Each structure stands twice: as C-alpha cells, then as structure tokens.
Amino acid sequence: MLIREKLSKYISFLGLLVLVIFFQIVTKGNLLTTKNVLLILNQGYAILIASFAGVFVMSTGNLDFSLGAIAGFSCVCATLAALNMNPFLSIPIALLVGVGIGLLNGFVQNVFKIPSFLTCLCTMFILTAGTQSLITGSSIMMPISMMSWDSNAVKIVFGIGYTVIMVVLFKYTRIGKQLKAIGVSPEAARQSGVNVPGMMTLAYVLTGLAGGIAGFFLMLRTGGAATTTGQTVTTDVIIAIVFGGMSIAGGASSKISAAILGALTVTILNNGMILAGYGGDAQQFVKGMLFLVIVAVSTKRGTGIVK
Amino acid sequence: MQVTPVIEVKNISKSFTSTKALSKVELRIFPGEVRGLIGENGSGKSTLSAIISGNLKADEGEMFMFGKPYSPTNSFEASEMGVSIIVQEQGTVETISVAANIFAGREHQFCHMGFLNSKKLTVEAQKLLDSIGLEYIRAEMLVAGLSFEDRKLVEIARAFYRLPELFIVDETTTALPQRGRNILYGLIKKLKANGKSVLFISHDIEELVEVCDTVTILRDGKLAGSLTEDEMDPYKMKTLMVGREITDNYYRSREKTAEQSDKIVLSVEHVSSKILKDISFQLKKGEILGFAGLSDCGIHEIGKVVFGLIKPEKGKVLYGNGIEITNPKQAIEKGLGFMSKNRDRESMLIELTIKENTVIPSLPKLARYGFFITPKSEKELALKWCGRLNVKMKNIEQPCSELSGGNKQKIVLAKWLANDSEIFILDCPTRGIDIGVKEAIYKIMGNLKSQGKSIIMISEELPEVIGMSDRILVMKDGCLKKEFIFDNGTSEADIIQYMI
Numbered sequence: 144m145l146i147r148e149k150l151s152k153y154i155s156f157l158g159l160l161v162l163v164i165f166f167q168i169v170t171k172g173n174l175l176t177t178k179n180v181l182l183i184l185n186q187g188y189a190i191l192i193a194s195f196a197g198v199f200v201m202s203t204g205n206l207d208f209s210l211g212a213i214a215g216f217s218c219v220c221a222t223l224a225a226l227n228m229n230p231f232l233s234i235p236i237a238l239l240v241g242v243g244i245g246l247l248n249g250f251v252q253n254v255f256k257i258p259s260f261l262t263c264l265c266t267m268f269i270l271t272a273g274t275q276s277l278i279t280g281s282s283i284m285m286p287i288s289m290m291s292w293d294s295n296a297v298k299i300v301f302g303i304g305y306t307v308i309m310v311v312l313f314k315y316t317r318i319g320k321q322l323k324a325i326g327v328s329p330e331a332a333r334q335s336g337v338n339v340p341g342m343m344t345l346a347y348v349l350t351g352l353a354g355g356i357a358g359f360f361l362m363l364r365t366g367g368a369a370t371t372t373g374q375t376v377t378t379d380v381i382i383a384i385v386f387g388g389m390s391i392a393g394g395a396s397s398k399i400s401a402a403i404l405g406a407l408t409v410t411i412l413n414n415g416m417i418l419a420g421y422g423g424d425a426q427q428f429v430k431g432m433l434f435l436v437i438v439a440v441s442t443k444r445g446t447g448i449v450k
Numbered sequence: 451m452q453v454t455p456v457i458e459v460k461n462i463s464k465s466f467t468s469t470k471a472l473s474k475v476e477l478r479i480f481p482g483e484v485r486g487l488i489g490e491n492g493s494g495k496s497t498l499s500a501i502i503s504g505n506l507k508a509d510e511g512e513m514f515m516f517g518k519p520y521s522p523t524n525s526f527e528a529s530e531m532g533v534s535i536i537v538q539e540q541g542t543v544e545t546i547s548v549a550a551n552i553f554a555g556r557e558h559q560f561c562h563m564g565f566l567n568s569k570k571l572t573v574e575a576q577k578l579l580d581s582i583g584l585e586y587i588r589a590e591m592l593v594a595g596l597s598f599e600d601r602k603l604v605e606i607a608r609a610f611y612r613l614p615e616l617f618i619v620d621e622t623t624t625a626l627p628q629r630g631r632n633i634l635y636g637l638i639k640k641l642k643a644n645g646k647s648v649l650f651i652s653h654d655i656e657e658l659v660e661v662c663d664t665v666t667i668l669r670d671g672k673l674a675g676s677l678t679e680d681e682m683d684p685y686k687m688k689t690l691m692v693g694r695e696i697t698d699n700y701y702r703s704r705e706k707t708a709e710q711s712d713k714i715v716l717s718v719e720h721v722s723s724k725i726l727k728d729i730s731f732q733l734k735k736g737e738i739l740g741f742a743g744l745s746d747c748g749i750h751e752i753g754k755v756v757f758g759l760i761k762p763e764k765g766k767v768l769y770g771n772g773i774e775i776t777n778p779k780q781a782i783e784k785g786l787g788f789m790s791k792n793r794d795r796e797s798m799l800i801e802l803t804i805k806e807n808t809v810i811p812s813l814p815k816l817a818r819y820g821f822f823i824t825p826k827s828e829k830e831l832a833l834k835w836c837g838r839l840n841v842k843m844k845n846i847e848q849p850c851s852e853l854s855g856g857n858k859q860k861i862v863l864a865k866w867l868a869n870d871s872e873i874f875i876l877d878c879p880t881r882g883i884d885i886g887v888k889e890a891i892y893k894i895m896g897n898l899k900s901q902g903k904s905i906i907m908i909s910e911e912l913p914e915v916i917g918m919s920d921r922i923l924v925m926k927d928g929c930l931k932k933e934f935i936f937d938n939g940t941s942e943a944d945i946i947q948y949m950i
Contacts, residue, residue: 311822315822315824316817316823317814317817320806321810321813327800327801327802328795328796330795330796331795331796331798331799332799333778334757334778334797335782335810335811335865336783336810336813338779394801394802395801395802395849
C-alpha cells in the first residue's frame with residue numbers, strides 16, 4: 144500500500160522522464176536541442192497558462208470545456224482591436240473578454256442551476272460560432288508592428304510572475320483550499336462556511352482570465368487569429384492536468400504542480416510526435432489512448448468513481 | 451435430545467477500516483425463541499443483525515441454519531431462506547405502491563407471459579395487510595403518501611408474506627406508535643406459536659424484558675453475557691452493557707449548573723417550513739438546550755434552520771444582537787457551529803486530512819492581510835485543538851476517512867472550537883460512536899457549557915437528552931409540544947408521552 148502511494152506521488156514525474164527518454168531516442172537526439180527546447184516552451188506556453196487555471200476548476204470536480212473557445216475568441220477580439228483601434232488595446236480586450244465569459248459561465252450555472260459542464264459546452268459552441276463569424280476567410284493577421292512583441296524575455300518574466308501568483312492562490316489562500324473542499328463535497332463545504340456559488344464563479348473567472356491571456360499569447364505566436372485557434376487547448380489542458388497527477392474528480396488529489404508537470408508532458412508529447420513524424424490522426428490516437436490508460440490506473444477500483 | 455438451532459453464529463468477526471465492530475461472537479437461536487439483543491451504540495448489535503440478514507459479510511466465522519452452512523450474499527437471498535429483517539432506517543421505496551413494495555423482488559409470481567398482473571398483486575397485498583391488522587393501509591396507495599410509522603408497518607407486512615424462520619427487528623419499535631407496537635408484538639406471538647424465532651434488538655430495556663425469552667448483551671463487539679427470563683433484571687442488563695457498575699455522573703455533573711446566565715444568544719421566532727410549524731424558542735448563554743422527538747418530527751430540521759441551511763418559509767432566526775441568520779457562511783461568522791447527523795457527508799471533508807478539516811471554517815480568520823494563509827498557522831491551529839480533544843491519530847496529515855467514528859466526531863467539534871464558536875448545534879453528537887468516546891463527548895459538552903458556550907443538542911436517545919440538557923423541548927409532527935426544565939425527576943416515560 145505504501146509503495147503504491149509513494150509510486151503514485153512520483154508517477155507523473157517518472158512518466159515525463161520516460162517520455163523524454165523515449166522521444167530523445169526515437170528522434171535520434173533531436174528532442175533536446177536548444178532550438179527545440181525553446182520551441183517546446185513556446186508551444187506549451189498557452190497550455191501552461193490555461194492549465195494553471197484549469198486546476199482550480201478541476202479541483203472542484205468540474206471541467207471548463209469552454210477554455211479553448213475562450214482562448215480562440217479572445218484571440219480574435221484582441222487581433223481585431225489591434226487592427227482597428229490600437230495595438231495596446233489588444234491586451235485589455237483579451238483579458239476583459241476572458242473574464243466576462245468566465246463571469247457569464249458562473250452566473251448562468253448558478254442562477255439557472257444548469258450543470259456546469261453543460262453550461263460550458265454551450266458557451267463553447269456559441270464562442271466558436273462567434274469566432275468564425277468575426278473572421279472573414281480562415282484567418283486574420285495582427286499588425287506587423289506587433290511582431291516584435293513576441294519576445295522570449297517577456298514570456299519568461301510574465302510566465303514566472305503568473306506561476307508564482309497561481310501557486311500562491313492555490314496553496315496559500317482560501318481560494319484553493321475552499322475549491323478543493325467543494326471537490327470533496329459541495330454540501331460539506333457549504334456547511335463549513337464556503338460560499339459555493341461564489342467560489343465556483345471565481346474558478347470560472349480564473350479560467351476565463353487564463354483563456355484570455357492564452358488567447359493573447361496565441362495571437363503573438365501565430366501572428367493573428369484563425370478559426371482553429373485554441374481548438375486543442377481544452378483537451379490538452381484536461382489531459383495535462385490528469386497527466387500531472389490530479390484526478391478528474393478533484394478533491395483530495397488536487398495539486399497545483401499538476402499544471403506545470405502536465406503541461407510540460409503534453410507539449411513534449413505533441414512536439415515529440417511531430418518530430419518523430421507521426422501524422423495528425425496518429426497523434427490524436429496516441430493522446431486518446433494514453434489518457435484512457437492514466438484515468439484507468441488512477442481510478443479507485445470497485446466504486447466506478449474516478450478519484 | 452438436543453434441538454437444532456434455527457441460526458447458529460460461530461466465531462463471527464467484522465472490522466470496519468480501523469474499528470473492530472464484532473470479535474468472535476457466538477449466538478444460537480432456537481425454534482420458537484424470542485431472543486433479545488441489547489448493547490450500547492457501537493456495541494455491534496446492528497452489525498451482527500446485518501450479517502445474519504445478509505446485508506454485510508463477516509470477516510471471519512461461520513453461520514448455520516438448522517445445522518446447515520448458511521451464508522447469504524444479500525438480504526433478498528436471506529429472506530428467501532427464511533431470514534427477514536426490518537431496520538431502523540427507512541426500507542421502502544417512496545415512488546411505488548404499497549403492493550409493489552411488499553412484493554419487490556417477487557414480481558415474477560404475478561407475471562403471466564412476461565406481463566405483470568398488477569391487479570392480482572394488489573389483491574394479494576391487501577389480503578396480507580388485512581391478515582396482520584393493517585386494514586387501514588390500502589395496497590394501491592403510493593408509499594410516499596404514508597406516514598413514517600405506516601411505512602415501517604408496510605415493511606413488516608413484507609417480511610410476513612411468508613412466515614420467516616427468523617424475524618429480526620432492528621430497533622424498529624422506537625419509530626412506532628403504541629398501535630404499531632401492539633401489531634408487532636402480536637405478530638411476534640404468532641411467530642412464536644408457529645415455532646418460528648425472533649431476534650429483537652432494542653434500546654428499551656423494559657420492552658425487552660416484556661417481549662423476550664432470553665436476552666444477549668453485546669459490549670464493544672464482544673459477547674458480554676446472556677440472561678434467561680428469570681435472570682432478566684434491568685440493573686443487571688445495564689451493568690453488563692456498560693461493563694462496570696453504573697454511576698450517575700456518566701453524563702455531566704450537575705453541581706456546577708450555576709453558570710447559566712439570562713443573556714439570550716439566539717432566538718427563533720415563529721419559524722415554519724415544510725415540516726416545522728410555528729416554532730419559537732430562545733437559547734441562553736451557557737445553556738444546553740435539548741431537543742427530543744421521533745426522527746422525522748422536525749428536530750433535525752430545527753438544527754438546519756438555525757444554521758441557515760434551510761430557509762424557513764415563515765419566521766426568522768435571530769442572533770443575540772438581533773441580526774437575522776440567513777446562510778451558513780454568515781452563521782459561522784457569527785460564531786455558530788453545526789454538527790450534522792449525517793457527519794461523514796455533511797460535516798466532514800472525509801477525503802481530506804485532519805488538518806484541512808480542522809481549519810476550514812477558520813480560514814478567513816487565519817488570512818493575514820485578509821489573504822495569505824501560512825502553512826504554519828494552519829498546523830498550529832489544528833495541533834492545538836486536536837490535542838485538546840485528544841484525537842487519536844498518527845498525525846494531522848492523516849485523512850479523516852481513516853479515523854473511527856468517535857474521533858471523526860471530535861474533529862468536527864475541534865473545527866468549531868478552532869473558530870471560537872459560541873453556539874454549538876449538535877445533531878446526534880454520539881450517533882454510532884463507542885461508549886468511551888461518548889463519555890468524552892459529554893465531558894467536552896460540559897466544559898463548553900462551563901466556559902459560557904451554548905449548545906443545542908438534538909438527539910434521538912432520550913437518556914442523553916435527559917442526562918445533558920438544562921432544558922428539553924419535545925417535538926411531535928413539526929410542533930413544539932412540551933418544555934421540561936431539568937430536575938432530577940424527569941424520566942423517559944414523561945417525555946415519550948409527548949413524542950408519540
């Protein structure tokens with residue numbers, strides 16, 4: 144029993160290590176070149192940003208299916224703002240759009256008592272429609288002058304600051320602790336003084352905000368917005384957090400480190416498979432299978448409840 | 451010649467995670483015998499009856515029925531073999547008819563070519579109800595339309611469709627009014643006359659003496675003794691149950707009752723809800739106010755209304771200074787703490803650690819600059835209160851799911867103490883915990899009182915309500931029926947007549 148517990152504590156880390164070694168061999172050393180490591184960090188940036196917020200929602204036992212659509216939609220809004228008004232407006236626009244949608248997600252499920260996953264699914268469809276109608280053709284470009292904004296230094300500084308804030312919010316304030324309590328039992332949390340609707344809304348505002356930030360950085364990296372922007376973010380985030388060692392049911396297993404470890408794992412998996420020459424369909428297949436295996440291994444036997 | 455027992459239980463043991471519920475218990479019940487089973491809460495009576503009736507599986511030991519190995523895998527299988535049980539908790543399905551409840555699992559007898567003949571089902575059910583004196587219950591009615599007492603009687607009827615070889619009554623009589631009890635006693639006599647046996651579990655010693663031929667006493671999961679009809683004596687039974695001479699200061703000592711002041715800390719004004727009807731009462735500083743009544747009479751609802759969990763349809767709950775309590779978060783800020791009857795699901799975050807559970811209501815107070823919560827402050831708070839309440843644990847990082855019932859209960863008290871609560875609403879504070887911890891909980895309650903804290907104690911166990919309370923409010927069908935101010939003369943019988 145003890146060995147199992149210890150193993151499950153480090154299994155995410157071991158998994159990442161195995162993955163790195165595997166792709167390092169398969170790609171004949173091309174994985175860990177300076178150039179590719181920088182590329183991995185760039186590719187994984189949006190996933191990392193979104194995963195941190197994803198942990199807050201998942202710790203309550205819920206998922207934000209609209210996360211990727213929020214990233215896509217705020218990416219479009221930011222690009223349009225930069226094109227039509229002022230490049231500097233793209234930042235507040237992206238953030239406000241994200242936070243606004245998060246508030247709406249929280250409001251709708253609390254006021255109309257709609258299960259959160261349904262609310263988020265609907266939000267996803269609506270936002271996808273919005274994104275597609277705002278883009279004429281398949282993509283729009285941001286102003287050329289903004290190309291210089293996509294700097295590694297900015298990303299690293301912001302990334303470190305963001306990470307510190309998220310870790311503090313989750314581990315050293317009541318936000319993370321109360322969300323985790325909701326994941327164990329909403330009723331017990333309520334009886335312990337947790338404002339359950341309020342905290343749930345806050346969690347969705349966080350994913351909204353993270354979606355907005357991710358959307359902004361996606362714009363910088365890809366030079367604009369496309370109808371497909373952000374499409375894979377939702378699934379990548381869910382897979383990342385579970386890879387990172389957290390359970391879909393949230394609660395006791397919740398930890399903020401799952402975001403870092405998981406985002407890194409998913410990005411290396413995506414990058415490694417491209418380097419190794421797998422096609423898009425094979426990539427989806429492998430991700431799906433791996434996800435299934437991890438959920439199966441981390442599920443408590445006999446109860447059928449994912450813990 | 452030796453008679454073969456109906457049921458023979460040999461060396462049965464059963465553990466739940468950390469507590470040993472039964473250890474090497476032996477029991478033999480003979481045909482035509484009415485056997486009583488008594489013991490304190492947590493002594494293992496219900497576990498034993500659940501094992502015999504197929505609801506639980508023993509860890510060790512064997513059972514025999516008429517000398518043949520008997521090991522039912524579920525209660526339905528057991529009832530097919532002739533062992534029927536009715537339990538404390540509700541065992542009927544609300545949304546289907548009385549008849550469908552009675553024949554649940556036996557519908558195939560009324561099927562013709564795959565179609566259920568529901569008319570025949572209803573007729574048969576009515577015949578059965580009539581035969582045991584329950585003519586007034588109509589078989590076609592939905593169970594949802596019946597009172598709690600009548601639902602219990604439907605369950606009894608179900609058990610009597612085929613005369614069971616062994617009929618187990620698990621503390622059912624407390625839920626029944628006198629008429630229902632008489633029906634049950636009549637059925638027990640009928641079984642006895644037919645050479646069938648009964649295992650009768652009750653808290654009520656007088657009732658056991660009246661009904662049973664022999665009584666077996668369990669204590670802490672072990673056999674404490676058996677008494678035949680001539681040996682049955684309430685005092686002897688109590689002594690065997692507790693394992694030592696009974697003293698009167700089992701509950702709190704009454705000498706220091708002077709601290710109660712006249713300051714009102716909480717008042718409930720004309721509260722009505724689905725169950726409650728125009729309830730008004732006041733709680734004083736340093737008072738232990740007991741609520742007594744049958745389990746569905748509204749006593750449990752009172753606790754939830756006071757704590758802001760249920761919004762009353764009419765009336766309000768006012769904190770001492772006149773502020774209305776409307777939700778649990780605000781109630782906690784005002785210094786209330788609530789221990790739910792359903793502890794594991796409502797009062798505890800069962801998967802989380804002792805530390806996390808102890809500090810959760812206090813998080814707003816622990817936050818520095820209204821924001822940062824240091825691991826050190828959490829640890830200190832948890833250690834302080836778990837230490838004061840003598841929680842038996844490995845360390846504060848242990849998940850609460852690994853603790854025994856009594857220790858879980860202490861954690862719930864610790865979490866409210868850690869938040870400096872002034873008013874404790876305790877719903878069944880000693881439910882399902884063993885006698886040693888029970889005494890510890892009573893002691894804590896006594897200490898709280900002497901520190902000027904107020905307690906609302908809701909309990910289905912009359913002895914503890916009488917033993918602990920300064921004042922007792924008795925409820926029936928959602929109404930307040932009677933107020934007793936403590937004096938040494940209040941007896942269970944006095945209270946019961948207002949409950950039923």
